[in-house]
Amino acid sequence: MTDVVRAGSADRRPAGLSGRRHEQEVLAGLLSAARESRGGAVVLLGESGSGKTALLDRCACAAAAAGARLLRCTGVQSEASLPYAGLQVLLQGTLGLARRLPERQLTALRGAITPDDVPAGDRFLVGAATLGLLDELAEERPVVVLVDDAHWLDLETVDALLFAARRLGRGRVAMVVAAHDDPAAFDGAPGLPVLHLGPLTDEEGAALLADRAPELHAAVSSRILGLAQGNPLAMVELVGALTAAQRDGSEPLDAREIAVLPASWRVRRIFDERIRALPAPTRLLLTIAAADDTGDVALLVAAGQRVGAAAGDLGPAEAADLVRVSGRRLVFRHPLARAAAYQGAVLAERTAAHRALAEAAPAADDMGRRAWHLAAATVGYDDEVAAELERSAELFRSRGGRAAVAAAYRRAARLTGDQEARSLRLTAAAAAAAEAGQVELAGMLADEAGPVSSPPAVARLASVRAALEHEQGRAESARLLLVEAASEVTADRPAMGASLLFESTAMAWEAPDPVAAARATRARVAGLDFGGHPVHRGAVGVLDMLAGDLVDGATAVREFARYVARTRHQRSLTEQVRLHGWDMLLGEYRTVHDEAVALERECRVEGAVGVLPRVLLRLARLRLFLGRHRDARTTAVEGLEIACDTGQRHLATMLSGVLAVLAALDGTEPGTAEGPAGTDGPGGGDLLGRGSAGRPGQGLCPEVVPSPFWLTRAHGLLDLGLGRYDRALQHFAALTGGPHRHLMVSVHSLPDQVEAAVRAERPTEAGPAAEGFARWTGATGTAWARAVELRCRALLTADAAAAEEFYQRALAAHDGDGRPFEEARTRLLYGEWLRRAKRRADAREALTVALESFERMSAAAWANRARTELRAAGVAPAASAAGTAPVDRLTAQELRVVRLAATGLSNRDIGARLFLSPRTVGYHLSNAYPKLGVTSRAALGALDLG
Numbered sequence: 001m002t003d004v005v006r007a008g009s010a011d012r013r014p015a016g017l018s019g020r021r022h023e024q025e026v027l028a029g030l031l032s033a034a035r036e037s038r039g040g041a042v043v044l045l046g047e048s049g050s051g052k053t054a055l056l057d058r059c060a061c062a063a064a065a066a067g068a069r070l071l072r073c074t075g076v077q078s079e080a081s082l083p084y085a086g087l088q089v090l091l092q093g094t095l096g097l098a099r100r101l102p103e104r105q106l107t108a109l110r111g112a113i114t115p116d117d118v119p120a121g122d123r124f125l126v127g128a129a130t131l132g133l134l135d136e137l138a139e140e141r142p143v144v145v146l147v148d149d150a151h152w153l154d155l156e157t158v159d160a161l162l163f164a165a166r167r168l169g170r171g172r173v174a175m176v177v178a179a180h181d182d183p184a185a186f187d188g189a190p191g192l193p194v195l196h197l198g199p200l201t202d203e204e205g206a207a208l209l210a211d212r213a214p215e216l217h218a219a220v221s222s223r224i225l226g227l228a229q230g231n232p233l234a235m236v237e238l239v240g241a242l243t244a245a246q247r248d249g250s251e252p253l254d255a256r257e258i259a260v261l262p263a264s265w266r267v268r269r270i271f272d273e274r275i276r277a278l279p280a281p282t283r284l285l286l287t288i289a290a291a292d293d294t295g296d297v298a299l300l301v302a303a304g305q306r307v308g309a310a311a312g313d314l315g316p317a318e319a320a321d322l323v324r325v326s327g328r329r330l331v332f333r334h335p336l337a338r339a340a341a342y343q344g345a346v347l348a349e350r351t352a353a354h355r356a357l358a359e360a361a362p363a364a365d366d367m368g369r370r371a372w373h374l375a376a377a378t379v380g381y382d383d384e385v386a387a388e389l390e391r392s393a394e395l396f397r398s399r400g401g402r403a404a405v406a407a408a409y410r411r412a413a414r415l416t417g418d419q420e421a422r423s424l425r426l427t428a429a430a431a432a433a434a435e436a437g438q439v440e441l442a443g444m445l446a447d448e449a450g451p452v453s454s455p456p457a458v459a460r461l462a463s464v465r466a467a468l469e470h471e472q473g474r475a476e477s478a479r480l481l482l483v484e485a486a487s488e489v490t491a492d493r494p495a496m497g498a499s500l501l502f503e504s505t506a507m508a509w510e511a512p513d514p515v516a517a518a519r520a521t522r523a524r525v526a527g528l529d530f531g532g533h534p535v536h537r538g539a540v541g542v543l544d545m546l547a548g549d550l551v552d553g554a555t556a557v558r559e560f561a562r563y564v565a566r567t568r569h570q571r572s573l574t575e576q577v578r579l580h581g582w583d584m585l586l587g588e589y590r591t592v593h594d595e596a597v598a599l600e601r602e603c604r605v606e607g608a609v610g611v612l613p614r615v616l617l618r619l620a621r622l623r624l625f626l627g628r629h630r631d632a633r634t635t636a637v638e639g640l641e642i643a644c645d646t647g648q649r650h651l652a653t654m655l656s657g658v659l660a661v662l663a664a665l666d667g668t669e670p671g672t673a674e675g676p677a678g679t680d681g682p683g684g685g686d687l688l689g690r691g692s693a694g695r696p697g698q699g700l701c702p703e704v705v706p707s708p709f710w711l712t713r714a715h716g717l718l719d720l721g722l723g724r725y726d727r728a729l730q731h732f733a734a735l736t737g738g739p740h741r742h743l744m745v746s747v748h749s750l751p752d753q754v755e756a757a758v759r760a761e762r763p764t765e766a767g768p769a770a771e772g773f774a775r776w777t778g779a780t781g782t783a784w785a786r787a788v789e790l791r792c793r794a795l796l797t798a799d800a801a802a803a804e805e806f807y808q809r810a811l812a813a814h815d816g817d818g819r820p821f822e823e824a825r826t827r828l829l830y831g832e833w834l835r836r837a838k839r840r841a842d843a844r845e846a847l848t849v850a851l852e853s854f855e856r857m858s859a860a861a862w863a864n865r866a867r868t869e870l871r872a873a874g875v876a877p878a879a880s881a882a883g884t885a886p887v888d889r890l891t892a893q894e895l896r897v898v899r900l901a902a903t904g905l906s907n908r909d910i911g912a913r914l915f916l917s918p919r920t921v922g923y924h925l926s927n928a929y930p931k932l933g934v935t936s937r938a939a940l941g942a943l944d945l946g
Helices: 021-035 052-065 085-091 103-113 123-140 155-165 202-212 218-228 232-240 263-276 280-291 297-305 311-319 335-343 347-364 367-376 383-398 402-414 419-435 439-449 455-471 475-489 494-510 514-525 534-547 550-566 573-579 582-586 589-606 612-625 629-645 649-665 708-721 725-737 743-759 767-780 783-796 800-814 820-836 840-856 860-872 892-902 907-914 918-932 937-942
Strands: 040-046 069-074 143-148 173-180 194-197 323-326 329-332
Touching (some): 021 052, 021 143, 021 173, 021 194, 040 052, 052 069, 052 143, 052 173, 069 085, 069 123, 085 103, 085 123, 085 143, 085 155, 103 123, 123 155, 123 173, 123 907, 123 918, 155 173, 202 218, 232 263, 263 335, 280 297, 280 311, 280 329, 280 335, 297 311, 297 347, 329 335, 367 383, 383 419, 402 419, 402 439, 419 439, 419 455, 439 455, 455 475, 455 494, 455 649, 475 494, 475 514, 494 514, 534 550, 534 582, 550 582, 550 767, 573 589, 582 589, 582 612, 589 612, 612 629, 612 649, 629 649, 629 892, 649 708, 649 860, 708 725, 708 743, 708 860, 725 743, 725 767, 743 767, 743 783, 767 783, 783 800, 800 820, 820 840, 820 860, 840 860, 892 907, 892 918, 892 937, 907 918
Parallel strands (some): 040 173, 040 194, 143 173
Antiparallel strands (some): 323 329
């Protein structure tokens, strides 16, 4: 990789720009917008030679002319497994300017780009720190970031850069990322605008050739166009390689034997020929330079001395226009020239190059690169090199490089002769690949690891395979893998077995038939001795509740929740999140909510971006259950944005489901253009005019749809709110007895099923649902559940006096229960009952309170139902007040920013918490002020921000 930009200077015109007028205009607009504090990013995709590098060179020239700071790097295949190798090159020399980054972000960034220094931590925190650094650099002057051959960048650098790119927002930063247009090489950058560089037309190609070689014979020009297949670099290089006789048409082109090669390979062959014509020491230096990503001339010379080459031997390569050297940096003219220098070398030359770089690496204080170069220089088994690779893997782990850990362990396994040791290393590689989101690679490595015997390896491999099955939507298969592994390891490692059982319980929760899965799991582990481990007891409690044993299950889950709370500070944040929240099964939402708020705060303080979406999902659900619909939406939107940014698709589907339910409560059909709830996005718009109101799931995660049980519940609630009772009953019946069962969603749907069945005049379908909810209420004992149970009994009784007593007792039980939506529903049903009993005055009172509550909670479907009942009771209700409060005019992002600003936090502090640039925070505040009717943050404290 290199951060030096010389291609495209005045003495040489960038190739490949003819016919790229649209692309040039888009990129010029990107750079211009950044100068005006409208930062953004774009991805260039195209085959080799399609003009990506030439467009980057043009951007570099424009940036230099405008006085912008230029940061540039290029992916190198041989360095693709070194964590943050690209970021190290891109940001070298800038870390000293990061004076105002939050401490944890600064520590993470230093750990990422300073080899053998402090741990980097969460790789998405490194992305947030990268964003913060770019924004800080832009305070002085605009910043242009150019990334070439991104398909060869290490995964950690890609994650960090794309996380930052999606959140550039209102900063003075422009980023252009170029990659090969091949999903197998680069799977894209969801949420960012993309420019595809297709082949040039014959007219565009002819114009390019006329510009480069006006003396070219027409027939030769036509032949070149046919050979180049629209590839601009192929046109330029083919013309440059022609002899004078070939240019005027007197010598046939086929004499060069290039007609059968693909366009990019024809260019490669031209570069190959130039390199073969160089002196041997120069070729060796080029091979070394191609194997190294730093572009550091001092390192190149030090390595070259070990193979008998000197600095002066670079001269012929410069004269051949293959490389350029400026100061301490070397840059290849084009990525294909680098590829030719490396891949065109024979094995012995590549091995010698890597060995020389390994020997020179300690002087550069980078042991990770040394290990990789040693491995690349090794043929066959070598236990010492394998051990050094394993040590480098753990170094990479400390720096947050999960993909690099996988690659290092995988390469170490290839160098390991002992089968058991090899399997252990492959298992470690599979686990790291799974953590990095490399699903296919993790599966391949897990299969390659084969049978393992040690309990830790058995447990780890089972967890990896189960995670992969779960990722593919096969929760039952994942459960079976974990249960069998628990059975295998528990005798020797009870705690490990308990942990595997707990994982299998989570899979049973999502199995097609949770009840059968829970019972099968209980039966399989019934004879195992877990040593009384609390995690085992918690898992059994959850399984019992799933299987229908609510009383014993609730007791065990309650004990487990107390154990988790008591031992919280002994656990990592990730483990806390994994074990927390199961007492949601007991309906104790306020307690769990307060604990989740503390976890959210800890995630933000530690910068645990990857863990945060799971906590936000939990908070969004809790706020939905607690009737805090605005907060639930704001939380779910942020969670969805970050889940998509971090590639956590499963969480994205769940968060999208919460938004679907909220949309349904507000009267919107799930899946329509108005719902799930929209988001203004982290940055506020993009280059290609998508605007600032793209819906979650369409920009960052275009294929994400709500999970089936949440979507089914959303449809059921909408139908119930709109009075479509037969349809609602079908949805709720599917949730409580069909394929989309989920314990908590099913529990909450039982009272809905009762109401729908009664209103549809199908009371026989209401009784079992009411009994099921009463059993759960008896086992958990929460006040709100008792209130809802009484409401169900009121709906079912035919005795007027008994019905009124149940309604009044339900309303008394609701008092202070923390479930305003359920209380409003009880008042609505009571008001409907009173109206039918000809007690209009009493009905009007109950219905008016219900209507006001529904409007405050953005539950338009239910508010309309209450309004209809009021009209029937002889009252003409006022127009809806929903959305008229100033805070209702804010987008989800604006509301988050404003609430934090009201506490006195600076823009920089708010940005650190929300992983946004300070300029973007300022932009959202400036948009929010007029909506709220204020002119400064000092006035925010006096507002009711919900």
